[in-house]
Amino acid sequence: MNALPPLTTNLEDAKAHLHTYGMALIANQVSSEALAKAREATYDAVEEDAQVGRKADRFGLDYGDKNLRVWNLLNRAPIFQDLVQSREVMVLLQYLLGWPALLGNISANIAQPGSDGGVWHQDQLFIPRPWPDEPQGMNFAWLLDDFTLDNGATEVIPKSHRESDAFDQAALDDHAVPVVAPAGTMMVFESRIFHRTGRNRSTAPRAALFGWYTKPIYRTQENWFLSLDPKIVDEASETLLVLLGYKSQGLGLVYGRSPR
Numbered sequence: 001m002n003a004l005p006p007l008t009t010n011l012e013d014a015k016a017h018l019h020t021y022g023m024a025l026i027a028n029q030v031s032s033e034a035l036a037k038a039r040e041a042t043y044d045a046v047e048e049d050a051q052v053g054r055k056a057d058r059f060g061l062d063y064g065d066k067n068l069r070v071w072n073l074l075n076r077a078p079i080f081q082d083l084v085q086s087r088e089v090m091v092l093l094q095y096l097l098g099w100p101a102l103l104g105n106i107s108a109n110i111a112q113p114g115s116d117g118g119v120w121h122q123d124q125l126f127i128p129r130p131w132p133d134e135p136q137g138m139n140f141a142w143l144l145d146d147f148t149l150d151n152g153a154t155e156v157i158p159k160s161h162r163e164s165d166a167f168d169q170a171a172l173d174d175h176a177v178p179v180v181a182p183a184g185t186m187m188v189f190e191s192r193i194f195h196r197t198g199r200n201r202s203t204a205p206r207a208a209l210f211g212w213y214t215k216p217i218y219r220t221q222e223n224w225f226l227s228l229d230p231k232i233v234d235e236a237s238e239t240l241l242v243l244l245g246y247k248s249q250g251l252g253l254v255y256g257r258s259p260r
Helices: 011-021 032-052 078-084 085-098 169-175 229-234 238-244
Strands: 023-026 068-069 102-111 137-143 187-191 207-216
Touching: 011 085, 032 068, 032 078, 032 102, 032 137, 032 207, 068 229, 078 102, 078 207, 078 238, 085 137, 085 187, 102 238
Parallel strands: none
Antiparallel strands: 023 187, 068 102, 102 207, 137 187, 137 207
């Protein structure tokens, strides 16, 4: 069985792990204060969506109805804006995809007790094969709860980015490795890695945030120009403006931002 890369706090090690495993696990990436804010805001968003009758569009990735997905988190709380442009994110993003890049989406996935897990998939299936030699996107996942063997930890197939075409789709389960890691860990994986939500056999939910980034030639999943609160754009850093597609890198143009 393939093994997970070891937890690290060293970004150079994380770069090497991305190359070898197609993923990296970076410990202590969210402070206890930030973790509490992000966790509270995420679970509050679930309640908010339930109250207004907003249902998650699961894109066919989940079995059953006990995996909750929450979208457009940038509008929910400032902590999410901080996470998507953190120093560690920017270092690894520029290493793997280059710059500029786009933030396609930031969402939450909450596996509730009794959830049936998810469908094996790769995140760059929107690209026709044969695929380029380099990944076209990557995910940054922030674990808001401890991920355990029983509570629906994300399952991955380490190193599958190198040989995804050779995998027997019927045998993916045989290669599955659950990402068992503590809350506050940042899981980074490139877009060719096979992964899915695990089954939650515990009595408590587990939550994670997923920030999806791509090379700038691809459209974002979230239409920020329609969905984003204008106040966020007005107060955004130059980095965030580029990530959201509001600023054209190299031309100095900003679209949709109020005059200063």
